[in-house]
Amino acid sequence: MxxxxxxxxxxxxxxxxxxxxxxxxxxxxxxxxxxxxxxxxxxxxxxxxxxxxxxxxxxxxxxxxxxxxxxxxxxxxxPLDQHEPVCSGPSPEDSYSYNQRVERLSAALKAMPSLRREVFIRRRIHGESREEIARALNLSREAVKKHMTRALVDIQRHLDRQQRDQQTV
The missing domain is CATH 1.10.1740 (Rna Polymerase Sigma Factor; Chain: A)
Structure with missing residues (x-):
């Protein structure tokens, strides 16, 4: 404490x-x-x-x-707008958009090296600290940081490539 x-x-x-x-x-x-x-x-x-x-x-x-x-x-x-329908779930557009983002992220994760993917998932999805990841994977804290940076670059490149491909269609 x-x-x-x-x-x-x-x-x-x-x-x-x-x-x-x-x-x-x-x-x-x-x-x-x-x-x-x-x-x-x-x-x-x-x-x-x-x-x-x-x-x-x-x-x-x-x-x-x-x-x-x-x-x-x-x-x-x-306060609710009296003219808007009440719906507790996401709109179909939001659901579709969310599913598209999940698919793109999933494809980007599959394309990266396994150790980099593991570091990214532990840090961003499970919320583990750099120290926890370093201990669990027998890496230095600096190596964890570099894997995270490279994972983010990989994901951004993958998303940029997909966006370029969609624009040319």
Whole structure:
């Protein structure tokens, strides 16, 4: 448990390292950029407040979960437009778009070397820290960082290639 009122440096550093990931998540899931900034700030603030009282193993995942809860609460509190039909599920367009993104990401993951894919999945999907991944895969923390960077580059290249191919059709 943290000393009373003090934040562990590692937690603060992990939040700084993961701030782009948190911001991307919030921006993807909010329509208004002003709301996105508010949700990001509130979620990070709540993580920092909670970290003063108890240990948080994965502050980035905790911030994303907090942001999800905040966004969900905002949606529930917004008044419904009387002329819009009420539907609790995603629209068909959203479902299709989501499935397309999952297929593209899946194809990009399949195309990359297995160790790089494993590092990416552990970090981005399971939310493991670089240290946890390094221990589990017998790598240095720097090697984990390089695998993550290369995985992101691989994914972006794959997506760019697919987009170019779709534009030429």
């Amino acid at each position: 943290p000393e009373s009122g003090r934040l562990p440096r590692q937690l603060v550093q992990e939040l700084l390292d993961g701030s782009a990931q948190i911001r991307r998540y919030v921006r993807r899931n909010t329509a208004d950029p002003g709301d996105a900034a508010d949700v990001y700030q509130e979620s990070v603030t709540r993580v920092l407040e909670q970290a003063r009282a108890r240990r948080i193993d994965n502050p980035v995942a905790y911030a994303i979960r907090t942001a999800r809860n905040l966004m969900s609460r905002r949606v529930r509190e917004e």
